Amino acid sequence: MKKGKFITLEGMDGAGKSTHIPTIVALLQARGLETVSTREPGGTALGEQLRTLLLHEPMHAETETLLMFAARREHIANVIEPALARGAYVLSDRFTDATYAYQCGAKGVAPDKIKQLEIWVQGDLRPDATLLFDVPVEISLKRLANAREPDKFEREDAQFFEKLRQAYLQRAAENPERFHIINANQSLENVKKLVENIISTL
Numbered sequence: 752m753k754k755g756k757f758i759t760l761e762g763m764d765g766a767g768k769s770t771h772i773p774t775i776v777a778l779l780q781a782r783g784l785e786t787v788s789t790r791e792p793g794g795t796a797l798g799e800q801l802r803t804l805l806l807h808e809p810m811h812a813e814t815e816t817l818l819m820f821a822a823r824r825e826h827i828a829n830v831i832e833p834a835l836a837r838g839a840y841v842l843s844d845r846f847t848d849a850t851y852a853y854q855c856g857a858k859g860v861a862p863d864k865i866k867q868l869e870i871w872v873q874g875d876l877r878p879d880a881t882l883l884f885d886v887p888v889e890i891s892l893k894r895l896a897n898a899r900e901p902d903k904f905e906r907e908d909a910q911f912f913e914k915l916r917q918a919y920l921q922r923a924a925e926n927p928e929r930f931h932i933i934n935a936n937q938s939l940e941n942v943k944k945l946v947e948n949i950i951s952t953l
């Protein structure tokens with residue numbers, strides 16, 4: 752039975768998700784909570800191997816969706832559910848909203864197909880809270896250009912990223928009870944303050 756809390760971080764490549772994870776972990780640990788910090792695709796040994804394939808091998812968008820959920824099944828069974836059962840706060844750098852945004856919103860996989868996989872793989876597991884780091888596409892691209900060599904997704908064009916951003920905002924509009932939209936187009940200090948305010952309510 753679930754006792755902990757499941758918190759996910761979402762947003763485009765370069766929005767700032769990974770940057771703020773150490774802050775969130777520190778805030779939760781200061782409250783005496785056990786935290787488990789993980790990511791998707793990945794989070795398990797098999798999941799990380801699937802991540803390498805997903806980020807670097809060209810494949811059909813539905814193959815991508817199926818592999819994402821295969822990795823997710825492993826992640827839930829081996830990491831997320833056991834941690835939640837012992838009362839930990841689980842922090843995942845991306846989860847199923849990313850599948851809706853990338854594979855459905857940006858690549859055109861039918862939302863019903865993702866919904867079926869979500870129900871199959873997750874049962875009734877859904878995030879308790881989702882922090883959506885929202886930035887304009889040109890900011891995201893600029894940050895990525897400075898940060899690192901692009902993977903398969905990061906080499907997509909601006910139109911792809913615009914669809915992605917809109918899909919994320921639509922997910923947030925459809926699930927207002929768990930989404931917190933963060934305007935991440937501001938200084939790191941200001942974004943950090945917004946993150947701290949949200950985490951203090953969870």
Ligand SMILES: Nc1ncnc2c1ncn2[C@@H]1O[C@H](COP(=O)(O)OP(=O)(O)OP(=O)(O)O)[C@@H](O)[C@H]1O
Nearest residue numbers: 763764765766767768769770894898937938939942
């Ligand atoms: N508010 C900000 N202002 C300026 N630069 C930022 C800000 N937030 C993050 N960055 C920088 O942008 C780059 C990308 O940030 P980060 O890796 O946290 O993004 P991400 O959302 O985790 O991306 P990905 O989905 O690709 O992993 C990093 O170099 C980071 O230092």
Ligand SMILES: [Mg+2]
Nearest residue numbers: 768769770844
């Ligand atoms: Mg990241």
